[in-house]
Amino acid sequence: MNNLLDFNRLGLLIKKQWIEQRKTYLISAGALVAILGIMFFFTLFFSRNVTLEGQTFQMFLFIISFMISGTINTSRMLKSLSERTESISFLLLPASHLEKFLCSMFYSIFVYGIVFLMAFYLVDFVAVTIYNFQNHANVSLINFLGGPSSSGKVFLKGLSLALLIHAFGLWGSVFFKNRTFIKTMFLGFVAAVVFGLISQGLGFAVFGQSATIDAFRSVTLGGTDIREPLKIELPSGLGEILQYFVWTVVTIGLWVAGYFGLKEREIV
């Protein structure tokens, strides 16, 4: 008997979660469409400066709504662990920790991702159709893969950041025993501030107080005693690769920590 990963058990877990949570998921999907609709139509039809031309507004709404709903989505991951009686049922269900972890990942990344994209494109389609009809314009739906190269980059960045938030949320839901969402978000805020201060502090310690640091890209050395500021810049694209590398390492690290946290979870 495989005590680590059995696809039959994983399937049973996915089915169980669907039957138990389907009402919540369907209501959440409806709420997501409604919120996206409100965001689109209120901004578009009540603000004269906003236009759908150039897709900048669509991209902006996509990133903002992806981040907000992604954060809410992470708060629901492994929700069972934040309540003592529920966590007993969850931990003692005859499936491995890896299967429980993968089931949570399946719903919070794969299913959520598809549902979000469907909801966004549904609202985007309606908004673009109305906009084109009213303005006799020819704006197309946002296209991350075949559209302007910047769209793809923004999408990739948004996706990486969303996965990082997901990993952090998952880690928090395993490690905190109650008020998981608030504690995780607060810790995330503190971690971001501390990381910023440390990286700035390290930069100043190495390059001096007058340096201007653009993380993952360049350091500009300059001051009143130097006529021409000296800019040290990473080769084009390398900074971005480095940034993705760091995000990926942190994301995977948090997922792994979350998995081991689940294995070590005790119920007092």
Place this chain on the structure above:
Amino acid sequence: MIEIQNLSFGYAKNKPVFKNLNLSLKAGNIYGLLGENGSGKSSLMKIMAGLLFPQEGSCVVEGYRAQHREPGFLREMFFLPEEFHVSDLPLKDFVRTNAPFYPNFSQEQFQLYLKEFNIAEAENLSKLSYGQKKKVLIAFGIATNTHLLIMDEPTNGLDIPSKSQFRKVIASAIDENRVIIISTHQVRDLSGLIDPIIVIDQQEIIFNELLDDVSEKLSFRLLTKITEEDKVLYSEHSLKGTAAVLENTTGDFTKVDLELLFNAVLANKGRIREIFSDKKVAEDFQGE
């Protein structure tokens, strides 16, 4: 079936709940786990279920370390905690989503137990009372046919008829492959059901005996007057006289009163230990 060796556990470093605990539980028995509030009954059950981890020593169930919570262990163990969670689902969906994880689950048995508890199969779990939900979980737990069934205060929240139904159902569920462990404060609820009796007190197991051995060594009597010849281990006044636990010097067998036994074990643990260790020494001597 369950081997606990040199187990130490505590919630804080300087406050151990158990220290070097050793316990061996064998299949075919319904163990009654008794103890005062805070004695560690629930902690011990959670250690056996893999929800709490020993600081030292081990708890091994059918070759699996409980704390690893591997599927091979979990599919043969069902734990009903005192406070429990059930999803707000129709009963048939609850079974449909949980039963496939237990390879020996019997739908027929489950229906039979539900009938015994007077619960309709068409019910939605969210509409049931606490006691009814508990009865559903008890019926489900027994119908899983796991080798290990652990129940923490199962009769709490059950009405009087349900307690007797519970005894009947549990008595029918035991077989030579199964261990049932039940903890309770309300020992009278489980009278005639649990055997052997385990009593936990002050970080250790102070009593672990079969009821036959208890009635052989101890006598449970209602006395009008206590004389000097009576070797009284524990007594308490009642309307009918003085209920007492005495050393059995006559060889007559009396019905074990679990509540009196529990109080006697706590009140006079030194002497009780001597009485039962004498018996063990005699048995060992006969064995040689």
